[in-house]
Amino acid sequence: MTTKTLRGGGLSVRYAPRAALVVLGLLLAALALSVVLVGSGDFPMTPAEVLDTLLGNGTPVQEFAVTELRLPRVLVALLVGAALALGGAVFQSISRNPLGSPDVIGFGQGASVGALTVIVLFQGSAVATALGAVGGGVLTGVVIYLLAWKRGVHGYRLVLVGIGAAAMLTSVIHYLITKASLVDATRATLWMTGSLEGRDWTQFWPLLAVSCVLVPLVLGHGRALRMLEMGDDAAYALGVKVERTRIVLMASAVLLVAVATSAAGPIVFVSLSAPQLARRLTRAPGPNLAASAVMGSALLLGADWIATNAFGDRRLPVGVVTGVLGGCYLLWLLVSERRAGRI
Numbered sequence: 001m002t003t004k005t006l007r008g009g010g011l012s013v014r015y016a017p018r019a020a021l022v023v024l025g026l027l028l029a030a031l032a033l034s035v036v037l038v039g040s041g042d043f044p045m046t047p048a049e050v051l052d053t054l055l056g057n058g059t060p061v062q063e064f065a066v067t068e069l070r071l072p073r074v075l076v077a078l079l080v081g082a083a084l085a086l087g088g089a090v091f092q093s094i095s096r097n098p099l100g101s102p103d104v105i106g107f108g109q110g111a112s113v114g115a116l117t118v119i120v121l122f123q124g125s126a127v128a129t130a131l132g133a134v135g136g137g138v139l140t141g142v143v144i145y146l147l148a149w150k151r152g153v154h155g156y157r158l159v160l161v162g163i164g165a166a167a168m169l170t171s172v173i174h175y176l177i178t179k180a181s182l183v184d185a186t187r188a189t190l191w192m193t194g195s196l197e198g199r200d201w202t203q204f205w206p207l208l209a210v211s212c213v214l215v216p217l218v219l220g221h222g223r224a225l226r227m228l229e230m231g232d233d234a235a236y237a238l239g240v241k242v243e244r245t246r247i248v249l250m251a252s253a254v255l256l257v258a259v260a261t262s263a264a265g266p267i268v269f270v271s272l273s274a275p276q277l278a279r280r281l282t283r284a285p286g287p288n289l290a291a292s293a294v295m296g297s298a299l300l301l302g303a304d305w306i307a308t309n310a311f312g313d314r315r316l317p318v319g320v321v322t323g324v325l326g327g328c329y330l331l332w333l334l335v336s337e338r339r340a341g342r343i
Contacts, residue, residue, distance in 0.1 A: 019282040019291060026278075026294040030078065033301040037077075038070045040309060068200075076199040076263055077304055077318075078297045079207045081270055083260035085296025086218055086289060088271030089278075090253035093225050093287040094246060095158045101272035102257040105162020108268065109169035110140025111261040112192060116173060119188050120180040129191070130203075130262035137258025140165065145250060194267035194319020196304055203263045210259045214252045219289050221249055226286035267319045269326020270296050276329075 039045040043065050045053070053062045054071075084102070091100045102108055114136015118124035124132065148161040173192070177185050224245045227235040235242050257271065277299075278291035300318065303325065307316040 016282070016284050019284045019288065022278070022281045023291050023294055026281075026291065026298050030294055030298040030301055033298065033305060034074045034078065037074050037301060037305055037308075038066055040305070041065070041070065072201045072204045073196050073199045074301070075204050076207060077196055077300050079204070079211050080196075080260040080264045080267065081274070081296035081298070081300030082215070082293040083207070083211060083256040083296075084267065084270040085274035085278075085292045085299075086215065087253040087257040087260075088296075089275035089287045089289055089292040090218060090225065090249050091158075091271075092275050093229050094250065096229055097159050098276055099272075100159050100162075101269075102253070103266070103268045103271050104166065105159055106144055106165035106169055107137055107140055107162075107254055107257050108261060108266045108271075109166045109173065111137035111258045112266050113169050113172050113176070114139070115191060115262070115265075116176045116188050119191065120176045120184050123184065130206075133262035134255075134258045137254055137261060140169065141250065141254035141258075145247075190317075191265050193317040194265035194322070195317035196264055197315070197317070199264065207259060207263045210255065214256050215293070218249065218252050218256070221245060222287060222289050225249060225289070229286065265317075265319060267300065268323050269329065270299055270322055273326055273329045274299055 035047045035050050039047060039050045043061070045062065045065070049058065049062060050066060052058055053066045058066065087107075088101045091102055091105065092098055094100070095105075099105075111133040115129045115133035117136070118129045118132035122128070144158070144162050144165050147165075148158040150157065177188055180188055224235070224240045227238050227240045228242065228246065230238075235245075261267075274296040275288065275292040278288045278295040281295075282288050282291050300322070303321040304318045307318045307321045
């Protein structure tokens with residue numbers, strides 16, 4: 001990997017030109033998709049009209065359609081995609097396993113159990129459901145970490161414990177749905193598909209507040225996370241406080257995934273595929289946190305465009321599209337890992 005050093009004002013920053021270009025390109029793609037999605041719908045608008053409206057030059061109808069109906073949905077998609085991808089990048093790096101994704105090792109299922117418990121047993125509101133998802137995700141993260149602990153957290157042990165927890169939590173999800181009334185079961189099923197429909201500013205602002213705290217925290221630990229990929233002994237030798245760093249990163253990743261799930265439901269496979277696609281594009285070692293975040297946003301926005309425009313008048317939940325695309329990617333990943341002799 002080629003790196004360059006940017007110097008100025010007595011400071012110097014090393015960066016990889018290819019990785020920087022990939023991040024910039026993905027960011028531009030995500031912004032372009034955002035404009036296209038804001039202009040899509042029963043009241044279509046051109047990209048120029050969308051930009052004019054965002055600058056305050058639109059008609060009252062255009063301003064209502066953009067600022068009240070479509071913009072918050074797109075902003076939620078941007079933040080949810082980035083949060084899921086960052087969570088996936090952290091866990092894949094800590095476990096040193098491309099299958100170490102939150103929706104594979106149980107954290108997404110834990111958030112779903114928390115949300116369904118509120119829906120089925122307490123008939124809770126949307127806010128209570130979101131809080132239940134966060135609580136379920138955090139509790140699952142604590143339990144999996146404790147079960148995987150044995151003089152440290154080994155990557156394969158974390159993955160195996162997580163897969164077992166995911167299987168048990170999936171059974172709990174099915175049990176809760178069978179115990180629910182018809183109305184609650186319908187509501188639970190709709191939530192479980194993962195969707196951006198009806199998302200507004202009430203979902204965006206809490207998600208933004210959490211992201212403003214946790215995203216810089218995770219990015220700030222990028223170098224330490226890269227050292228952890230080399231093994232605990234090497235990280236200790238390089239001055240990394242291994243266990244404290246691992247706990248901070250895992251807690252941040254669990255919270256990011258739980259809050260993203262509370263905002264849009266369990267949107268699967270973004271956490272799995274975005275970090276791996278970002279790594280292949282940048283061709284750079286390490287977790288590639290920034291590239292993973294913008295890749296997650298671009299992936300979720302692209303999947304949402306497919307869900308709303310590729311099937312005529314029938315709109316699909318975005319979780320259905322990510323599930324199909326992610327399932328195909330997972331099969332390809334398993335085949336490639338097997339051919340490489342790693343599984």
